Every structure is written in C-alpha cells, then in structure tokens.
Amino acid sequence: MTFIKRFAKHKKPLAGVLRLLQFFSFCFIFLFIASLTAVFFIAGCRQEVTPEPVEPPKVQAPKLEPPKVQARPTVSFHDKCADILTNYVDEEGMVDYKTLKRKRFDLKKLLDEFDNLDRELYNSWPQEDKIAFWLNAYNIQMLKIIVDNYPIESSRIYRLFWPPTSIRHIKDIWNKYKFVVMDEEFTLAEIEKRLFRQEFDEPRIFFALSQASISSPPLRNEPYYGHRLYEQLDHQVKKFLADTQGFRIDRYDKTVYLSAILQPTWFGREFFSKYGTDKKFKDQQPPTRAVLNFITNYISEHDIAFLEVQNYSIKYMKYDWRLNDGS
Secondary structure, three states: OHHHHHHHHHHHHHHHHHHHHHHHHHHHHHHHHHHHHHHHHHHHHHHHOOOOOOOOOOOOOOOOOOOOOOOOOOOOHHHHHHHHHHHHEOOOOOEOHHHHHOOHHHHHHHHHHHHHOOHHHHHOOOHHHHHHHHHHHHHHHHHHHHHHOOOOOOOHHHHOOOOOOEHHHOOOOOOOOOEEEOOEEEOHHHHHHHHHHHHOOOHHHHHOOOOOEOOOOOOOOOOOOHHHHHHHHHHHHHHHHHOOOOEEEEOOOOEEEEOHHHOOOOOHHHHHHHHOOOOOOOOOOHHHHHHHHHHOOOOOHHHHHHHHHOOOEEEEOOOOOEEOEOO
C-alpha cells in the first residue's frame, strides 16, 4: 500500500517528463528525416544540373588600317609638249620637219614654258617627273635646232664624209645652240652631262634622247610623264633593241652587233654603276659586260643563251647620221 501511494504521488511529474522525451524524440526524428531529404535533394540537383561552361571574354583584335600612301603630286607641265610631239612625229620617230617649220613660233612658245617654270615648283616634283621634264626639254630643243636649219645645207667638202641630209652638217649642234630653262642657260651637251650622266643614275634615259638621225633611238610621239616614265623607258629600250640598228646577232660569224651609242666612248660607260658584273661575259671589258648584262633584260631567251655561253666578238655598227625626216 505504501508503494502504491508513493507511485501515485509521483505519477503526475513523471508523465510530464515522458511528454518532454516524446517531444524531443519527435524533433530529432523530424530533423533527421529533414536532413536526409536535404542531402538527397542536393545530390540530385548536382547530378541533374550541369553548370554552363564559362567562356573567356572575347578580346577584339585591333583593326589594322592600310598604310597611308601619299598621293603623287599631279604634274601637268608635261602635257604642254603633247601637241607638237603628237602632230608632227609618227610612230617610228620620223618627223614632219617641213610642216613643223611653219610652226616655229609654237616651238618658241613651248621652249619659253621651260624658261618660265618656277624652280621651287620643279624642286617639289618626284625624281621621275624631273627626268621626264629634262627629256622633254632636250627633245623639244633638238626639234627647234633642226627646224631652224631645215632643209639642211651641206658643202661639197663635208659631203665627202657625210650624206647631204646628215645632221653633222649643222655645226656644233650639241654645244653651240643655247636655250634657257628655269632662268638658266643650257646647251644639249650640258643637259646630257649635268643631268643625264651625273644627277640621274638611270641609263635607260639614253634610249629616250633623240639625236634626230636614222640610227638614233626613235623620238617618241608623246611627252614623257613621271607617273609612266619607267614604262615608257622600257618600251623605248625594247623597241630600239628589236631593230637591227640597235642589236643583232650573226650566229654564223659568231658576232654580236651593237649600236654605236653603246660604245664605252659614247653612252656605254653609263651602264656600269647599275649593271656592272664580273660573273658573266668575262671575255669582254667591264663597260661592255655591263651593257650586255643590261641587254639581257630585254631580249629573247634564245639570244640571252647565246650571249651568256657562246664565244663571239663584239662589233659596233656604223652610225647613220641622216636626218629622221618624214616630211
């Protein structure tokens, strides 16, 4: 009886403890289940969700602009020579001197243009235009000299040496006749020496100078222009060497014939600085080697092979000084 009374006495506090234990047990189970659920959920998300790859930021390459090419200044001066050359010179370089003589005033006016040109303007030109300027000046002055002496008068004594129409009957043609360019006095000989032999290292120039004669490189029936100069000079060289007056090979006699203007004592030495060689044409003197080396740029492969490997002699053709008269 005593035990039952004691148990009854402590029954109410014990029930509270049990309820408390039940509550903590429920919370533990709930947290355990919630934790497991969270673990499985996270694991499932990791398997199902694949993170997108992160691309590195695109770096745009800088735009490269083409180098700025400075425009060639337009030189219109050369056009002043077009009328005379186009109307009185044919495709073969023959000149209608008879008709041109009636236009002597036009020639004089044209040469005055060379005198009146401002030196500072000339100095601003590219070298190609300067070369074109002096080529045109030289050739126009040569026309003026011939026209002033046309028809050519010859003496009986000189006809023993040259034909009646030879320009050699015009006394001292390269040194006597003066004209003014940019307020400075020149002769043809001085232009040739100062400009073409010394200032401009361009041997193709000598194929563009008119000697007003049959054996001369042909006078071009248009002015020389800076922007087309090298094209024009190459055409002059090819045309001259394609003519038998300029170059030919006699394979039977093993002889190479060259124009007299290519002799070392004439223009031949002017090719040495650019075309001199000690690797080919060793049987020839240095100036002649340079000329042959230059020529190989303009002749056929068949002719080049002959010049490079065959044994031959060089002969310079007799120059024909007869006037290039196409009247």
